[in-house]
Amino acid sequence: MRYFLRKLGFFLGTLWAVVTLNFMIPRLQPGDPAELMVRRLQGKDSQLDTAQVEAMRSMLGAPDGSLWTQYWAYLADLLRGDFGVSYTYYPFSVAEVIGQAIWWTVGLVVVTQIISFVVGIVLGAYAAWRRNSKLDTTITLGSTFLGTLQPFWIALVLLYVFGYTLGWFPTSGGYSASTPGLNMFFIEEVLSHSTLPAVALLIVTPIGWILGMRNTMIMNLGEDYIRLAKAKGLPDRTVALRYAARNALLPSVTGFALALGSVLGGTILVETVFDYPGLGRLMGEAVSNKDYPLLQTLMLLTTTGVLIANLIADLLYGVLDPRARRAEG
């Protein structure tokens, strides 16, 4: 229990620090932070864009009052989900813009991550259990080869072959003609639009899990407890799953939680190639349009995502590996 409380405390502490830094940084300079920020983003000589200053100000909050009152107002805004207004999508608020995009990314990336993880772990474990068999060689060589290819390049090839040449799948966007909602037409469109980006991700992501799982599992197969499990005359399945895979899984599970955390940062390249309306594309836009409120919120979101993922990874590790609990608790 102490282990879990300690990890939770650590998480809350770091989260607070991140949020506070996010508040402090724009306020460290003298003058109107909103104006300053916009100037910096636009370059010294250009005309000051009032709409942008407005957007910035509403994101930063009123510059009057003591730092304390500002800080409390900022925290209250955060809790309410008020992150200001996006410059690119003016007059939509940042929260609305992100709220739209996040589901696309979560849908695409989380689903492909989970599939990749499961496929990767199963293939890796199987390859290790039957090591040096034909299947193992195929799996290992195949993933090593695919691993040398750039994901960006794979995405382009897919886009060219299945999108433009064969025309099997739409080449950009998340949907086209339908009305968003729970209707068959929309769902069908979403699926067909997300197929190519999903395939691009599914080709690259499992490789790490396959090779990682295979290596740890082969190492674990040499352990005494595996030999003893065999000597006990347990069925191969039990030895492979409960003894070997169960132990070999530990490092991968933590890795998986971390991978999910960085999802929010988006898969910028893949989303950009397919012009997919998720967080990755949004991030790209925010950078190129210098949409400061949007960018900053996305950053905050990403960091928080990574922190939460870390927390989950730690907690999971504590559940899965009893030794971790004692070593630190």
Added chain:
Amino acid sequence: MARPNEGTPLLEVRNLEVRYEPKASRSLTAVQDVNFTIAPGEFVGLIGESGSGKTTLATALLRLLEKPGRISNGTIMFDGTDITHLDQDELRAIRWRDLSTVFQSSMNSLNPVVRIEPQFRDAIEQHSDLRGEDVSARVRELFDMVFIDHRFITAFPHELSGGMKQRVNLALALALDPKLVLLDEPTTGLDVVVQHSILQNVRKLQEEKGFAVLFISHDIGTVLDLSDRILVMYSGRIVEDQTAAELLREPLHPYTKGLLGSYGDPRAETVRITYIPGRPPDLSLVSEGCSFAPRCPEKIDRCLTEYPELLPIESGEVACHVAALHRLVGADGIELPERNRRFVGPEFVKTADESAHARERDIVLTVDNVTKVFEKRRGLKVDRTVAVADTSFVLRKGAVTALVGQSGSGKSTLARMITGIDSPTEGRIVFHGPDGDQEVASFRGRALRSYRSHVQMVFQDPYSALNPTKRLGQILERPLVNYHGLKGDARRKRVEELLETVALTPADRFINRYAYELSGGQRQRVVIARALAVLPEVIVADEPISSLDVSIRAEILELLNDLVQDHDVGILYITHDLLSARMLADEVIVLNEGRVVEQGPVLQVIRDPQDPYTRTLLDAVPNPF
């Protein structure tokens, strides 16, 4: 006592050969032409030095050999079935139900992420009709058999101490009342007292339940204590197969004699222990004749050309030309060495009066009422551990003081304070050196460095103590440069001298070798040579022989003894083994939980122990005599 030819044997091994054929290095035959049987309910010991193939043999019997190892010849009959080539599915039927095991160094035999109970449950449910609460009841019963509290049934493996893990492994092996249990050095690495109690437990259970045991060990004393019959293994072959009583009365193979010779009765006025010079052969090279010949004091011409068959001689079987000629065929004109019960090789002798003189020599170091308390902060609480309490003794020039006690008794803490790594919480350690009396705890910087040239340490593990990337010459030069600033020829000469002192001769054959090319005994010699390089007055030797094979331990003891005699060094010899303490030391201090419980001339303490703890330690020394 059960004999192999009474009734059908439980296990019958014929012409067994196991080869390792690794891709990266030369293949080797680790087990060669092995023949033996085990009768139901028989307790058989298998003894041999490190690398002789004991684990390989056991793994082959369990049919758990993995690439690059394989059974390349012979058959294994278990309980009437030829299991040599059964596939894994067919083997499953006899695994654990009839044939179970405890692995060597099986600290890691339990799945670390699963509680203990399910690890019993899966085996029990796999092979019996017990389910649910019946299994739990069986686990409780098993825990009772090995004297472990039931609350550990639901623990995770890492929550158990080493000794407890080993007991749990034993209980697990007995879960299904098997017919044969293979125990591969089940207690190596554990404290002597713990070892002793676990092995007594094994023997008692074996007598009650009537299962057969193949007990593997490199320690002939323990094996003799426990076994009905003993197999002696040397470089992959069984060289002698005898009942324990016969083996003790009249060992036939010179190697057996050598192993037995490494034991003596610590209570005797004069103790002699022998050692076997040299090291076992490289198994990847094909040898002609008897593989023991290079180390054998009894060898005759025939030994170099013909391998001796394992022949029935008297009540057992022996593979030795000389033994066969003596007892079977008659000399037939060949000149034979005398029939001898002892190993007629080098021996190390210790008499009682040597010690009497040593105890009058000058004092070099005084440990005066020393206490060491470790404080560990855990949150707001402070845990205080008293590692050493109020201990006093002296070290003398040219004399050896043994510090005896089980693990955790504070031996190493004392050693660290004496070498100046730690300082006492209370009390003083005074060095009576060339610059007068000085308190060790007060040394800093240069003074500490110069003190370290007077007091040197030799550690337990010669394998990790030497830098594997350096040649022996370089290893020995370091301290010469650091402490004495020796250069060029003078340094080279000193290095050669050191190698010769520790009997690594001729020195120029060793000077350019790497530590990994040496045997354990040779490595420990290098470690000792390095300690001697600085001409120390005191050597603190922390279990210097416990990681070595029994057959060469006496050799290192003799070397240390020579240093004491010839170079007037004082030694603090830390050990848990009272026999070696008797061989080397003049005075002994018995520590228990940081306190001195007994102190005095070695022979007196051993013959007439006053403290109950000393008696426990003495009982734990295997004593086949």
